[in-house]
Amino acid sequence: MTATPETAPVPAESDGGSYDVVIVGAGFSGIGAAYRxxxxxxxxxYVILERRDRIGGTWDLFRYPGVRSDSSIFSLSWPWEPWVRKEGVADGDHIREYMEDTARKHGILSNIHFGTHVQSADWDSATDAWTVHAEENGERKTYRGRFVFFGSGYYNxxxxxTPDFPGLETFAGTVVHPQFWPEDLDYTGKNVIVIGSGATAISLIPALAQKAAKVTMLQRSPTFLLAGSRVNPLIEAVRKVVPRKxxxxxxxxxxxxxxxxxxFLARTVPGVARKIIRAQNVSRLPAGYPVDVHFKPRYNVWDQRLCLVADGDLFEVISDGRAEVVTDHIDRFDDTGVTLKSGKHLAADIIVTATGLQLQALGGxxxxxDGNxxxxxxxxSYKAHMLEDVPNLIWCIGYTNASWTLRADMTARAAAKLIEYMNTHGYTHAFPHLGGEPIAEKPAWDIQAGYVLRNLHALPKSGLKRPWVVRQNYLADAFDHHFIxxxxxxxTFGRVASPAQVAG
Incomplete structure (x- = not known):
C-alpha cells in the first residue's frame, strides 16, 4: 500500500561528524569566527554549515542593482585580511569576492558545507555537547559539537x-522586493517606483536610473543622507607608500x-549635525529644490541609521531629472500604479518594495x-554574544551605528578566548548566569528604525548595565574587551554533567 503522510517513515539522519565547534553561517561572522x-x-x-550555495551571507543574498556597503569597507572587512581595492565604499560583488578569496587563502573554504539548512540545536548536559540537526541538499544530517557559534545574522x-498595501494585488506590472531581486528583471526604459528611503533604496535608485526611463523614490517621511567619496584620498595616499598590513x-x-x-556629533549636538547635513544636501541639489520637504526628517540624526550616498550619486540623478523624490502616503494601488493621499497618481511598470527586513534571532x-x-x-544577552543560562553557545550580532564586523571580530575573539580557557582548565561547559535578582531591561537595539520598531522583542533582551547591556558603542566595547x-x-564553569537549572 502507498504510505500516507501519517504512516510514511521519517528518513533517518546521517552522521555529519563530531567537531569542537559547529559554526552556522558563512558570512563575515562565521568565517571570522573560524579564523579567530x-x-x-x-x-x-570546526565545520561551517551554510544554507546557501556560496560564501557571503547578506552579500550573496542581496543581488539588486547597486548593492554596496553603507559604511567604510575598511571597517567592514576583517582586520586580519587587508582590503586591496581602492574603493572605501565597495560594491556587493567585490565584497563577496573578497570573502571567498579570504576563506580560500586561510584554508577555511574546505571546512564549509554548502546547501546545509540548520533546523535545530539540542544541548545534552549528560555529554556536554550540542547536536545540530540540518537538511543538507535534501538529506537529513546530524552534526555534534562542544560549541555552537551562530553567525546567522539578525533577519529572516x-x-x-512588505506592508499590506491596499490594492497591490491589482497592479498589472512587476512587484519585487530587493531581498529577492530576479536576475532576469529588465527595467530598461521602464518607469520604476521604489517605495522606501533607507540604505537599500539610496543605493538602488542611482543604479536603476542608468537604464530606466524614470525612477521615483516614494517615501512617507525623509531620511538623513550624507554624501561621501567612494575613494578617500588620504587613505589612498597612505596605502601607496606604507606596507599593506x-x-x-x-x-x-x-x-x-x-x-x-x-x-558622537549627532548624539551630542543634534542641531549642529542637522545643519551640516542640510547644508551639504542643498549644495548637491539644484537651486530652489525643496530640501526641507524631501530631506528633513522629524527625528534626530542617528535615531535611525544615517544613509551614505556614495559620490553623491543619488543627488546627481535627482539633479539631472532621471530620478525624483515624492514624499506622501499611499492611498491605494491600481493596475497602472499608485494613488497617493494627496490625490496624485504615479504610473509605473515596476514597483520595488524597499520596505525593510524581518528581525529574527539565531536564524530561526x-x-x-535537555529536551526543553x-x-x-x-x-x-551577556556581553552581546552569549545567552543567559545557555551553555557553550555564541551568537554574533553587530552594531546598528557602525560596521557589522567591528563587533563580529570582538565576538569571534571572545569565543576563541573562552574555548582556550576552558581547554586549559578542563571545563566542558560554561554559561553566563544572572543570579536571583531581577534586572531592568531595554530592547537590544534601541534605534528607531522601522524594522526594529515592528518587532522590538525579536532579539534577546538587554539589561542596562554591563555585562548584560547590549551597547551601540564600539569604542567603549573595544576598551572593555581589551582592558577590563x-x-x-x-x-559558571563546570564539567559533565551541567547543573539542572541550565535547562531553564
Whole structure:
C-alpha cells in the first residue's frame, strides 16, 4: 500500500561528524569566527554549515542593482585580511569576492558545507555537547559539537517586509522586493517606483536610473543622507607608500574614528549635525529644490541609521531629472500604479518594495536544553554574544551605528578566548548566569528604525548595565574587551554533567 503522510517513515539522519565547534553561517561572522578560533586554538576541529550555495551571507543574498556597503569597507572587512581595492565604499560583488578569496587563502573554504539548512540545536548536559540537526541538499544530517557559534545574522532570509498595501494585488506590472531581486528583471526604459528611503533604496535608485526611463523614490517621511567619496584620498595616499598590513590598520582606524566622530556629533549636538547635513544636501541639489520637504526628517540624526550616498550619486540623478523624490502616503494601488493621499497618481511598470527586513534571532533555529525548548527572546544577552543560562553557545550580532564586523571580530575573539580557557582548565561547559535578582531591561537595539520598531522583542533582551547591556558603542566595547573584561565574570564553569537549572 502507498504510505500516507501519517504512516510514511521519517528518513533517518546521517552522521555529519563530531567537531569542537559547529559554526552556522558563512558570512563575515562565521568565517571570522573560524579564523579567530583556529588562530588561538590550533588544531580545533570546526565545520561551517551554510544554507546557501556560496560564501557571503547578506552579500550573496542581496543581488539588486547597486548593492554596496553603507559604511567604510575598511571597517567592514576583517582586520586580519587587508582590503586591496581602492574603493572605501565597495560594491556587493567585490565584497563577496573578497570573502571567498579570504576563506580560500586561510584554508577555511574546505571546512564549509554548502546547501546545509540548520533546523535545530539540542544541548545534552549528560555529554556536554550540542547536536545540530540540518537538511543538507535534501538529506537529513546530524552534526555534534562542544560549541555552537551562530553567525546567522539578525533577519529572516526567507521573508522580507512588505506592508499590506491596499490594492497591490491589482497592479498589472512587476512587484519585487530587493531581498529577492530576479536576475532576469529588465527595467530598461521602464518607469520604476521604489517605495522606501533607507540604505537599500539610496543605493538602488542611482543604479536603476542608468537604464530606466524614470525612477521615483516614494517615501512617507525623509531620511538623513550624507554624501561621501567612494575613494578617500588620504587613505589612498597612505596605502601607496606604507606596507599593506600597516596601511590596512590605518585605514580601519581612520574609518572607525571618522564614523565615531559623526555619531558622537549627532548624539551630542543634534542641531549642529542637522545643519551640516542640510547644508551639504542643498549644495548637491539644484537651486530652489525643496530640501526641507524631501530631506528633513522629524527625528534626530542617528535615531535611525544615517544613509551614505556614495559620490553623491543619488543627488546627481535627482539633479539631472532621471530620478525624483515624492514624499506622501499611499492611498491605494491600481493596475497602472499608485494613488497617493494627496490625490496624485504615479504610473509605473515596476514597483520595488524597499520596505525593510524581518528581525529574527539565531536564524530561526529551534534551541533546546535537555529536551526543553527555550526562546532566545526571553533570555538576557551577556556581553552581546552569549545567552543567559545557555551553555557553550555564541551568537554574533553587530552594531546598528557602525560596521557589522567591528563587533563580529570582538565576538569571534571572545569565543576563541573562552574555548582556550576552558581547554586549559578542563571545563566542558560554561554559561553566563544572572543570579536571583531581577534586572531592568531595554530592547537590544534601541534605534528607531522601522524594522526594529515592528518587532522590538525579536532579539534577546538587554539589561542596562554591563555585562548584560547590549551597547551601540564600539569604542567603549573595544576598551572593555581589551582592558577590563575577565573570562570568568558572571560565568559558571563546570564539567559533565551541567547543573539542572541550565535547562531553564
Amino acid at each position: 578560533i583556529a588562530e588561538r586554538n590550533p588544531g580545533t576541529r 532570509y526567507d521573508e522580507g517586509y 600597516i596601511s590596512h590598520a590605518f585605514a580601519r582606524y581612520f574609518a572607525v574614528a571618522f564614523e565615531s566622530v559623526v555619531w 533555529v529551534r534551541i533546546t536544553l 525548548e527555550i526562546k532566545p527572546q526571553e533570555r538576557f 573584561d575577565k573570562i570568568d565574570e558572571d560565568m
